[in-house]
Amino acid sequence: MAGSGSVHLRERDSVLRVEHLTVEFPVGTSGAKVHAVSDVSFDIMKGETLGVVGESGCGKSTTGKAIMRVPPPTKGSVLLEGQDLEGLSANELREVRGRLQMIFQDPISSLNPRRTIRDIVAEPLTVQWLEGFPRSPVSTAWRRLTSAMTAGARHPIAGRLARVGLLIFFIGFLLFVASTALADPDDFGRRDGGGGASLGEWIMTAGGVVLLPLIVVGAVGAVLWAVLVLLMPLASLPRTLKIRSQQKAFDAETETRVAAALEEVGIPADLSMPKMPHEFSGGQAQRISIARALILEPEVIICDEPVSALDVSVQAQVLNLLEDLKAKYGISLMFIAHDLAVVKNISDRVVVMYLGKTCEVAAPDALYAAPRHPYTQVLMSAIPVPDPLIDPRSARVISGELPSPITPPSGCRFRTRCPRATELCTRAEPVMTLAAGSPGESDAHYVACHHPLTEEDWS
Amino acid sequence: MSAVEMSESGGPMVPQVVDPIELIDDGNASSNDGYQGNQKGFFFWAAIAWLIFIVICVLAADWIPGLPGPEERIADRDIREGPSAAHWFGLNNRGHDVFARSIHGARISMGVALVATIGGIVIGGTIGVLAGFYRRGIDATLTALINIMLAVPGLVLALTLVGFFAPSGGFEDQRFLFFDVAPTTNATIWATIALSILAAPSIARVARAQTLVWSDREFVLASRTIGTRNMRIIFRDLLPNVLPAMVSFALIGIAVLVVVQATLAFFGVGDVTATTWGGDINIGRDRLDSEPHMVLGPSLFMFLTVLSLNYLADKFTQFNSVREAGV
Numbered sequence: 001m002a003g004s005g006s007v008h009l010r011e012r013d014s015v016l017r018v019e020h021l022t023v024e025f026p027v028g029t030s031g032a033k034v035h036a037v038s039d040v041s042f043d044i045m046k047g048e049t050l051g052v053v054g055e056s057g058c059g060k061s062t063t064g065k066a067i068m069r070v071p072p073p074t075k076g077s078v079l080l081e082g083q084d085l086e087g088l089s090a091n092e093l094r095e096v097r098g099r100l101q102m103i104f105q106d107p108i109s110s111l112n113p114r115r116t117i118r119d120i121v122a123e124p125l126t127v128q129w130l131e132g133f134p135r136s137p138v139s140t141a142w143r144r145l146t147s148a149m150t151a152g153a154r155h156p157i158a159g160r161l162a163r164v165g166l167l168i169f170f171i172g173f174l175l176f177v178a179s180t181a182l183a184d185p186d187d188f189g190r191r192d193g194g195g196g197a198s199l200g201e202w203i204m205t206a207g208g209v210v211l212l213p214l215i216v217v218g219a220v221g222a223v224l225w226a227v228l229v230l231l232m233p234l235a236s237l238p239r240t241l242k243i244r245s246q247q248k249a250f251d252a253e254t255e256t257r258v259a260a261a262l263e264e265v266g267i268p269a270d271l272s273m274p275k276m277p278h279e280f281s282g283g284q285a286q287r288i289s290i291a292r293a294l295i296l297e298p299e300v301i302i303c304d305e306p307v308s309a310l311d312v313s314v315q316a317q318v319l320n321l322l323e324d325l326k327a328k329y330g331i332s333l334m335f336i337a338h339d340l341a342v343v344k345n346i347s348d349r350v351v352v353m354y355l356g357k358t359c360e361v362a363a364p365d366a367l368y369a370a371p372r373h374p375y376t377q378v379l380m381s382a383i384p385v386p387d388p389l390i391d392p393r394s395a396r397v398i399s400g401e402l403p404s405p406i407t408p409p410s411g412c413r414f415r416t417r418c419p420r421a422t423e424l425c426t427r428a429e430p431v432m433t434l435a436a437g438s439p440g441e442s443d444a445h446y447v448a449c450h451h452p453l454t455e456e457d458w459s
Numbered sequence: 460m461s462a463v464e465m466s467e468s469g470g471p472m473v474p475q476v477v478d479p480i481e482l483i484d485d486g487n488a489s490s491n492d493g494y495q496g497n498q499k500g501f502f503f504w505a506a507i508a509w510l511i512f513i514v515i516c517v518l519a520a521d522w523i524p525g526l527p528g529p530e531e532r533i534a535d536r537d538i539r540e541g542p543s544a545a546h547w548f549g550l551n552n553r554g555h556d557v558f559a560r561s562i563h564g565a566r567i568s569m570g571v572a573l574v575a576t577i578g579g580i581v582i583g584g585t586i587g588v589l590a591g592f593y594r595r596g597i598d599a600t601l602t603a604l605i606n607i608m609l610a611v612p613g614l615v616l617a618l619t620l621v622g623f624f625a626p627s628g629g630f631e632d633q634r635f636l637f638f639d640v641a642p643t644t645n646a647t648i649w650a651t652i653a654l655s656i657l658a659a660p661s662i663a664r665v666a667r668a669q670t671l672v673w674s675d676r677e678f679v680l681a682s683r684t685i686g687t688r689n690m691r692i693i694f695r696d697l698l699p700n701v702l703p704a705m706v707s708f709a710l711i712g713i714a715v716l717v718v719v720q721a722t723l724a725f726f727g728v729g730d731v732t733a734t735t736w737g738g739d740i741n742i743g744r745d746r747l748d749s750e751p752h753m754v755l756g757p758s759l760f761m762f763l764t765v766l767s768l769n770y771l772a773d774k775f776t777q778f779n780s781v782r783e784a785g786v
């Protein structure tokens with residue numbers, strides 16, 4: 001379904017608009033890349049829930065994280081209420097991040113085991129509050145220097161030079177140390193390593209020459225850095241005092257907001273706030289994560305398989321909670337799941353993904369009643385149907401493994417497993433086209449396939 | 460907890476769907492009880508008691524009433540006299556009380572090892588956490604540094620560093636950085652520095668591995684999504700989780716450093732005039748066959764201390780992994 005194109009994007013104002021999103025991870029040093037997400041576009045209207053489905057490894061989480069910019073996408077743009085997140089300064093981005101939140105798959109791993117529930121849920125408020133106090137010029141300079149040094153240390157040539165230089169230096173050092181240690185002490189207890197030691201010194205010098213430019217730059221940086229670090233406590237004293245003086249008022253205000261957020265998600269606040277994460281079950285932990293996401297009053301929440309790690313009984317409760325919150329606050333949801341069953345009832349629109357590409361975009365009912373993409377059909381037949389009359393052997397199952405995202409198939413990425421594949425699918429990548437309904441309306445049904453399914457295939 | 464009561468009283472075996480949130484209300488939700496690793500047995504308290512005793516030796520050996528000083532010649536006794544009621548481990552070749560010297564020896568033996576371990580945690584922890592947090596090029600360079608440091612034979616490095624910077628001739632005052640210090644002090648300082656450098660790379664590896672694991676956790680990602688600064692992530696999210704593993708590893712490290720420090724003294728490197736366990740073992744070893752009591756005292760102190768530290772390190776690790784499993 002290698003689907004590209006963006007005709008399915010609506011003209012109206014969307015809360016979140018993702019255009020041609022591409023995420024690639026470098027593997028090794030050979031220049032190979034994991035094509036985790038390739039040219040994915042979609043949009044979410046206010047109060048809408050967008051379901052994103054696809055099998056494991058198709059890039060759903062990567063899409064969600066790229067929208068959150070952890071890490072930022074390789075290409076493509078993300079617009080929150082028309083504002084492009086690319087090119088925002090760190091401070092502007094921090095502001096925007098409050099309006100866009102994410103809930104993760106593993107509820108236990110989403111909470112820091114060494115902090116109390118109060119601190120965890122209050123953290124977004126705390127971070128924003130602390131950012132409100134301007135930093136001293138010293139600390140700003142320190143941060144600039146640190147990031148410059150980090151960037152320098154990451155420079156490929158500098159890094160290689162450093163490693164080679166270090167290695168040579170330490171070989172010499174080893175020789176020097178060994179010869180010295182083996183020599184007999186003289187009358188004053190000093191040892192002279194003789195020829196071995198002076199050879200060692202030569203090699204050390206050679207290593208030193210390789211390291212020299214780095215050492216000079218590094219030493220200047222380190223001295224500056226140390227000076228700034230020493231000055232910092234003094235320079236930031238006014239800021240620290242100001243924070244201290246307002247801490248009490250902030251804590252009191254935060255306490256009520258944290259309590260409200262916890263009650264909102266059905267966690268008894270008074271009892272829970274001083275507790276640690278290990279004292280809670282998975283379902284409760286996920287509710288706490290939701291409370292943390294809610295506390296900044298976001299407009300969009302990205303839910304990355306928020307219930308797939310939970311017991312079935314708890315799943316429904318958490319889903320209902322999300323539905324209630326959405327209705328109450330008009331939040332838009334991007335809901336990621338690996339099967340259609342979970343998203344069917346809660347989504348207004350569903351995007352089907354395969355190997356980093358979009359296959360089909362439609363309302364869930366239309367997707368069920370009339371799937372257009374061969375992959376969607378396969379996904380649907382993977383849903384267990386509570387009907388004893390249906391023979392499970394009749395279910396369509398695709399053969400073969402998911403191809404490697406490092407070397408995705410040419411043309412349509414689904415062609416290696418697609419029963420309808422033709423030579424055209426190898427050559428050309430299908431683009432999103434309108435298959436039914438009218439553009440911009442809720443019945444619009446888009447598919448990216450050269451040979452989409454038709455009436456006769458559904459019967 | 461109605462669900463539990465029902466099944467215990469033989470009620471209907473209907474699968475009970477209880478919202479776990481109810482369980483909070485009975486104030487009993489702590490899942491920490493009942494884990495075996497949490498139980499503190501006799502050996503735990505024995506190890507604690509021994510270490511408290513060692514701490515007292517380190518801090519207050521000079522003020523223990525009736526305890527002879529380390530250089531005090533015990534009058535009207537033969538040198539190298541065997542154990543007696545008054546002198547439990549006997550006397551050494553200069554007529555000093557071996558038991559008293561073992562107690563006095565704790566100060567430098569343990570002091571050097573402890574300070575060196577803290578130094579190792581600071582140096583190694585910084586390298587390891589930075590490598591694990593920033594990854595890629597920075598990780599590659601710092602890992603190369605760690606591996607090179609590990610490749611240098613530790614004892615040789617320590618012997619050379621101390622031998623080079625604090626030669627044991629002791630014929631003049633020496634300088635440590637900008638300070639005039641006595642040669643013996645200088646030797647002790649360099650021994651401590653050498654031991655810190657020795658401890659740092661293995662601690663750095665533990666710190667790096669732990670940081671790699673923890674910084675992949677989703678709560679770190681959650682912190683990033685709200686724009687938390689790197690320093691706050693390192694200090695709030697990573698260090699509290701990485702430190703316990705580092706500390707339990709370093710506790711074993713103290714034990715190793717006590718032994719290495721004894722070895723240095725044994726080789727006559729560093730401050731040979733100081734009263735240390737290693738130095739006293741060195742004094743007594745010539746007469747090991749005829750008068751073993753001279754070595755027994757310091758060896759026993761060292762053995763029990765190392766054993767206690769190892770045992771506690773083990774318990775500490777267990778306790779932490781239980782907390783983890785409880786999560």
Ligand SMILES: Nc1ncnc2c1ncn2[C@@H]1O[C@H](COP(=O)(O)OP(=O)(O)OP(=O)(O)O)[C@@H](O)[C@H]1O
Binds near residue numbers: 036
């Ligand atoms: N940091 C990374 N470095 C390299 N490859 C990565 C990285 N993160 C993800 N990938 C790869 O990108 C692809 C998409 O991964 P992703 O986690 O987005 O899948 P997913 O659809 O969320 O799957 P699941 O349902 O299992 O959560 C996978 O092939 C994965 O191996």
Ligand code: SF4
Binds near residue numbers: 001375422
């Ligand atoms: S028919 Fe061709 S284009 Fe359509 S999904 Fe199969 S391989 Fe892809």
Ligand SMILES: [Mg+2]
Binds near residue numbers: 060061062105304305
């Ligand atoms: Mg995922």
